[in-house]
Amino acid sequence: MEKMDHTILEDQKGDRIDKVISGLDEEWSRTQVQQWIKDGNVLVNGQKVKTNYKCSLKDQIEITIPDPEELDVIPEELNLEIYYEDKDVLVVNKPRGMVVHPAPGHMTGTLVNGLMAHCKDLSGINGVLRPGIVHRIDKDTSGLLMVAKNDMAHESLVNQLVEKTVTRKYLAIVHGVIPHDFGTIDAPLGRDTKDRQSMTVVDHGKHAVTHFHVIERFNDFTFVECQLETGRTHQIRVHMKYIGYPLAGDPKYGPKKTLDIDGQALHAGVLGFIHPRTSEYLEFEAPLPEDIIRLLEHLRK
Template sequence: MSTFQHIVTEEQAKARVDKLLSDINPEISRSQIQSWISDGYVTVNGEAVKANYKCQTKDLVEWSIPEVEPLHITGENIPLDIVYEDGDLLVVNKPKGMVVHPSAGHQSGTLVHALLYHCDDLSGINGVERPGIVHRIDKDTSGLLVVAKNDFTHVQLSEQLASKEIKRAYEAIVHGEIPHETGLIDAPIGRDSKDRQKMGVVENGKPAVTHFRVISRFPDYTHIECRLETGRTHQIRVHMRYIGYPLVGDPKYGQRKTLDTDGQALHAKVLGFKHPRKQEWMEFEAEPPQYFADTLDYIKKLY
């Protein structure tokens, strides 16, 4: 069993302990963390607490990760575009169309299946279906992901995510000509009350902040770069739709009439973080795949 510690900062004071741990471990569900708390795996200043305990500045929060049940997912020999690898982590350039982890309807061919074939060890914090997965990107979004090989690395990277220290920049193509050069979208995201399969900007959602800048514009389309402060589900897709510029090719949040890109035109281009063990800043960049360039060429020829 692995045990971890976190000292509550002034900014985190007054937060519920289950929410604090959820923010530190964004890929672990709140219900799973609440289960840890009720089973006694979480203490504050050495004492057991309830999930609704309000943290105070300088509280010492300790939590233990229960032993992971045996893994029943078999690795598959799927090619991986590995940008960087060492004993603690990998940085992978995920192709468009690949699901990150197994789920209903996706029991093979995922990034996790490929990783299990490639690696002897992956972190176990997220359970048997998400080994090593610190953060994820959607099936039809391509680009960079960091994968943890051990629990120490996983927790350290998750804390960087929670404290907004990880750099993540995306390129996207959206409908509409954005008139200004830069923008900031600060709008909370949660489940859409009318469609539980979708996310939306909702009053009681989780804080979500997206920065964007225009790379190039056309009469009906704009090529942009987006930088995330937070990492909510479908964040860029939801935020750009919210301000009236939905992503090209997006079947869930886009226009009915759109370009045929087989999913949203979105690519995770830049990923930067402090290496958990070496404590050195590392930054990686992967150019968008060919379909992205082809789509831009097609748009240019329209005008």
């Protein structure tokens, strides 16, 4: 464990202790510092304080920086398709069938296993099993994910998700022929009381908005682009089912008779965000995977 001392300066008096400490090192996030305070790793004049403690001039702050928790996730060489990487963020194109992070009983072959082999530095905010993971896409959805390599980047990217400034566009094949070219689905989502592993539209659920536009129509299917305004679990899958156009191949929310694809025909094709350090807007595009291209060719015939 590392220790650091700091004396409160004139321009810091009256500020909250968590704000002051997170300002001492750009790699320390406020969330992380608040946990240190709760764990008793921050002393003010030798005493434990609460996270909302207001500092006084010449307060003596003693910070004990805990050692990072040892991960019990095994790094694995998984030949990840990295679209972008620097010291703060990484953008990866996840293949269909890959789980994002380990869970009990499923500890290998996940994106996190591959990330840990690819880079040694990942944000620790989300804990041992989800290092660096800011948002996720379902196992059978392919496409782009942003990953945080330090806590400063993690906090910035999470805030952008909360503020709805991240661009996330998905391509999907749905059952049925959508008659209108554009639409917005504004319907709150929550757990299905009959099936806790499924989501559904519920009156008092979390606010959820999906915008879509039609790219191409076929006899019994439509190829659409969906843009997320919010990012709820299974959002596009549940919203498209709700308006009567479930995703092709969706084992949970779609019909049994469907197109020949292993999992829902959904691909996170465009991802854009503001870089946490440079404030530059970055946008990436990943082409459709082969299986969806084959389905579209089949439908055109």
